[in-house]
Amino acid sequence: MAHIDDGEAPIDALVREIREELDVEIDLSEAVRILRSWPQQDLDIEIWAVGAWIGDVVNAEPAEHDRIGWFTAAELGGLELAHPDIADACRGALHLFGQ
Numbered sequence: 001m002a003h004i005d006d007g008e009a010p011i012d013a014l015v016r017e018i019r020e021e022l023d024v025e026i027d028l029s030e031a032v033r034i035l036r037s038w039p040q041q042d043l044d045i046e047i048w049a050v051g052a053w054i055g056d057v058v059n060a061e062p063a064e065h066d067r068i069g070w071f072t073a074a075e076l077g078g079l080e081l082a083h084p085d086i087a088d089a090c091r092g093a094l095h096l097f098g099q
Helices: 012-023 075-079 086-096
Strands: 031-038 045-048
Touching: 012 045, 031 086, 045 086, 075 086
Parallel strands: none
Antiparallel strands: 031 045
16 A cells, blocks of 8 residues: 655555565556545545556565455455555456456
């Protein structure tokens, strides 16, 4: 899960975090923001669907992530996520790209 640095725009945080954690440059013209907020839990989460990038996706932060992988919408329910509603938001993002 990415965190926004002080004074950083959310889109800049997305680009930075993807570069730092996956070692790729994303194509912002192929990125779709799916904003989710849970005010009752004091959470403000932005989920982005990114359809194109330059480079090969790798786990560039093995100290932060055990592994990375590609998952279908059906497999999302079995993942340990930061918040249970993230799986539904990701299913919506996959639908945008015809998955």
